Amino acid sequence: MSKPSRIRVVTDTTAVLARDYLEAHHVENVPQIIVFGEESFQEEYEISFPEFIRRLRTSKQLPKTAAPLPGLMVEAYRRQLAEADTILSLHPSTEVSGTVRSAITAKQESFPEADIRILDTRTVGANLASMVMDAVEWAENGVSADEIMQRLQAMIPRSRIYFLVATLEYLQKGGRIGGASALIGTLLQIKPILELRDGRVEPLEKVRTHHQALARLKELVIEQCPRDPSAHLSVMNAGEVEAAERLAHELASTLGAKHVPVYNVGASITTHGGPGILGVAFFV
DSSP states (O other): OOOOOSEEEEEEGGGOOOHHHHHHTTOEEEOOEEEETTEEEEBTTTBOHHHHHHHHHHOSSOOEEEOOOHHHHHHHHHHHHTTOSEEEEEEOOTTTOSHHHHHHHHHHHHOTTSEEEEEEOSOOTHHHHHHHHHHHHHHHTTOOHHHHHHHHHHHGGGEEEEEEOSOSHHHHHTTOOGGGGGGTTOTTTOEEEEEEETTEEEEEEEESSHHHHHHHHHHHHHHHSOSSGGGOOEEEESSOHHHHHHHHHHHHHHHTOSOOOEEEOHHHHHHHHOTTOEEEEEEO
């Protein structure tokens, strides 16, 4: 079990962290909202990923997502403030999610005097998970809140996420496509490599086949990823578990890493990227 800390962390389900980890380290994990037609569900708590995929395949219209309502953030903050003096609230880029805005509203309206520090990490998924886990480790080892926030801020420009999608349809219809919208209309001719750059989905390179795209994805990691544990290299996927595990093994072998974790990105990210996401995340 972790040592007690007067600093506690709040994040949300886009951080794709396992429940065992969250419980062991007293991290509050606020659910994103998944919407199918007139029905809404709290990610992970009211709809599992397999159930989400089943509904996705049978639904006549694509699902949508919504940021956690401020009330959910208030509940998380209240629970943490019962045990802690300071809360670090770490969430995905405001370019792809309204979670930071919900967090700010919750703090301003319900805990205006509390020491709640809200950070737009400018990332999502595995790199958000890495930032959360670093913050937790530092807090448990007695690092001050000021120092932890400085370290997290320094990680933001170092973040790299490169990924492949089976189709741009989900990104386009979900409004999260960013500069990759320029690729619409050429989908039959290319397999784009996308990146999350300053919180936005942007096109990185265009190649002809999935095989070439995957090979180039590996090249980018080998070229850019530091041979150091602080890189927090990981692989992400939505329904591509075997391919993700194979990629993680190949990267670990090539880079001499002891372990490259594989994250399933969950319903809220899959809603926008679609089934078939395969990506890499690390810090330079």
